[in-house]
Amino acid sequence: MSFTNLYYKRTTGTPKACYICYKPTTTCLATINAVDFLYTCPTHLTDRGFASPIQEEPAKPAVDENEIAKVKEEWEEKQKRKAEREKEKEKEKEKADKVKDKDDDKDKKEKEKKSTPPKSPHSSVSPPPTPAAHQRFALHRDIFAMRQTEHRRRRQAAQAKDLAPRFPGAPRGELA
Structure with a gap:
């Protein structure tokens, strides 16, 4: 042998x-x-x-499917927020053109701020500890x-x- x-x-x-x-x-x-x-x-x-x-040779850390899904979800949320901001800007331009009451504008802005979900803190994903070799x-x-x-x-x-x-x-x- x-x-x-x-x-x-x-x-x-x-x-x-x-x-x-x-x-x-x-x-x-x-x-x-x-x-x-x-x-x-x-x-x-x-x-x-x-x-x-x-x-x-240092092994490349394997990316879990959970991490991929999490990053994808975060990216989609950012894209949605970006689209909402663009819509808000367009609405503000229209409002400025039409000259509405200031009270109505304040109420709508407060409602929009309340309706947006609070941002969750991003949890840092630490790599699993390598076994002592x-x-x-x-x-x-x-x-x-x-x-x-x-x-x-x-x-x-x-x-x-x-x-x-x-x-x-x-x-x-x-x-x-």
């Missing part, structure tokens, strides 16, 4: 020997399904000859080849141990 050269930095509870310098460390690099893991010092993680960090690393190709070889040897040893009882034993008689 092969594994990819993608390791996640994890912190363990008990310190074990570093893969490179054998000093006790709690920093561990492990594959996603923990097929392979190795303990390493944090200083080795900064060394390009051992491992290099993989930078994640572990740092990702890719081992140097030589180190990764060593890890694969070691993993292959362990697997072959386990397979040989399983198959050994199935084979017949060597002859025990004397040579004649």
Whole structure:
């Protein structure tokens, strides 16, 4: 079973020997399904000859349908208000031409102000908090080849141990 050269930095509870310098460390690099893991010092993680960090590309925030509908609704409301303002301006021009009573104008303006709904404060939509992700690393190709070889040897040893009882034993008689 092969594994990819993608390791996640994890912190363990008990310190074990570093893969490179054998000093006790709690920093561990492990594959996603923990097929392979190795303990390493944090200083080795900064060394390009051992491992290099993989930078994640920032994901574009997905736009929800609710947000689209909300923005569309707000835009339609603005267009309606704009149309109403234009109509009001036309009415005011006509009123100025006809010269009506000032009291009537005041009453109508007050009614229009009362009829317009109060503006609702816009709620700021904050993006959902991103889950804390572990740092990702890719081992140097030589180190990764060593890890694969070691993993292959362990697997072959386990397979040989399983198959050994199935084979017949060597002859025990004397040579004649």
